[in-house]
Amino acid sequence: MxxxxxxxxxxxxxxxxxxxxxxxxxxxxxxxxxxxxxxxxDAPAPLYYQDPDGKPLYSPTPKKTDDGRDYVAVPAPSDASEQPATMSAAEHKRDRKIKYYRNPMGLPDTSPVPKKDSMGMDYIPVYDGDDSDDGSVKLSPGKIQRSGVKSEPAELRRLRMLVRAPGTIQLDERRISVIAMRAESFVQKVADVTTGSRVSKGQPLMEIYSPAVSSAAAEYLATITSKTTAGIEPYGRGSRQRLVNLDVPEPVITEMEKSHSVPITIPWSSPRDGIVLQRSAIDGMRAQPGDILFRIADISLVWATIDVAERDLGGIAVGQPVTVRARSYPGRDFKGRISVIYPQLNKETRTARLRIELANADLALLPDMYVDAEIDTGTPTPVLSVAESAVLDTGSRQAVLVDKGQGRFEPREVKLGRRGDGYVEIRDGLAEGDAIVTSANFLIDAESNLKAALKGLAEGGNAMGGKP
Incomplete structure (x- = not known):
């Protein structure tokens, strides 16, 4: 069995x-x-050859190890059309052709095959389409999202540039009057008017006795009432002019012509509406020629004298509107215009003085009051502008990054103008509607500069007959 x-x-x-x-x-x-x-x-051509033991040793051509073994051929990836429609971004990147490998630290060093630097870091592959001849740089959607890249179009805007400066309220020199005797006089009586009182034009201020005025008045009356000289105009005109020269008020002269009598005392009245700034007249006092007895100022229109920095003078002109705010009245604005730019600088503070006329109907603004002024020196019409954060300034050149779409950004040199409200005027280099990168542009600029350096190195190597 x-x-x-x-x-x-x-x-x-x-x-x-x-x-x-x-x-x-x-x-x-x-x-x-x-x-x-x-x-x-049918097999794709090898991209490079690698050590059979997996060591970081590569060769662009077939090669043998020291012990006679062949390097392993690494084939190039197949066309994207043969890949499945759902392949990942990493698989799609592996599908593209690698042009060369660049230094991971940004140094101007490239290699045609994979390589490690002195610290053991792998060189970064550069694929077809990652660089271009127009100087632009292309970023993946993931890198754009992680970097926080934002863009906005270049638009026409009116730029507001406010120049702020301190100042004080001053009297209008044209609206100040003083009352002083032109001949020796005596103050008989002073009206109930004190410093700070508000007076109107023609209001009596005091009564004056002056021997010189009385003598001139008697002579004038004798001339106009005499049968001999009454009809001779030059005589009367000369006598009357003497009273005018002694600053006798016009209403007093008119009253003497009507009454044909010389008053013992002359009533002196206010020459304008205003505030009594100074009263030196005292009952019974003796006033010498030139002594100021009253000082009266009209403060319904005042000046604000403002000191602005020398660097701001280029945008300031006579007639510009100004907003003045008094520290005594928070929240209230006083509107005025620049009337005078004084023709000298303060060499110690490097400031220039401006004069602004302000209406002061309610007399809220007082002499020597502190104020703050704002002068709008912006552009009168809209100009092409971009955000200030979009400008890459190297000192001698200024540039912006234009978003070309599909992750591609092009650096473009521009010429700048005025600044204001966080925007800067673009005088040349852009057109209205161009999408400009406003954030993370320094990261894109670093990528662009690195690409340009590698490209220049590659072109130099080709010119010498070598490979990048």
Missing amino acids: TTSRLIGTAAALVAAAGLALFAGSLMPPNDDPILSAANAA
Whole structure:
């Protein structure tokens, strides 16, 4: 029984071996030269060759190790059209052709094959389409999102540039009057008017007795009432002019002509509406010629004298509107215009003085009151402008990054103008509607500068007949 079982097992093994040989005779041999050539033609060309032990050793051409073994060929990725529609971004990047590898630290060093730097960091691959001849730089959507890149169009805006400066309220020099005697006089009586009183034009201030005025008045009356000289105009005109020269008020002269009498005392009245700034007249006092007895000022219109920095003078002109705020009246604005720009600078403070006329109907603004002025020196009409954060300033050149779409950004040199409200005027280099990067532009600029350096190095190597 045992012998027959062994014979059956041996027969089964022989039958299986025969079946395997028969199947092998139906398949073409592996060393068929025609099939091997066809497979080699269909296989993609190797991108580079790598050490068979996986060491970071590469070669652009076939190579052998020191012990005679061949480097392993690393094939180039197939076309994107053969990839599935749902492949990831990393797979799509592997599908693109690598042009060269750049230094991970941004140094001007490239390599045609994978490489490590002195610190063991892998060189970064640069793919087709990552750089262009127009100087632009392209970023992936993920990098744009992580960097927080934002863009806004260049638009026409009216830029507001406020120049702020302190100042004080001063009297209008044209609205100040003084009352002084032109001949020796005596103050008989002073009206109930004190310093700070508000007076109107023609209001009596005091009564004056002056021997010189009385003598001139008597002479004038004698001239106009004499039968001999009454009809001779030059005589009367000369006598009257003497009273005018002594500053006798016109109403007093008119009254003497009507009454034909010389008053003992002359009533002196206010020459204008205003505030009494000074009263020196005292009952019974003697006033010498030139002594100021009253000083009266009209403060319904005052000046604000403002000191502005020298650097702000270029945008200031006569006639510009000004807003003045008094520290005594928070929240209230006084509107005025620049009337005078004084023609000298303070060499110690490097400031220039402006004069602003302000209406003061309610007499709220008082002389020597502190005020703060705001002068709008902005552009009168809208100008093409971008955000100040969009400008990359190297000192001698200014540039912005234009968002070309699809992750591509182009640096463009511009010429700047005025600034205000966080925007800067663009005088040349952009058109209305151009999308300009306003945030994270320094990161894009760093990427662009690195790309430009690598490109310049590559062009230099090609000019010398070598590879980048």
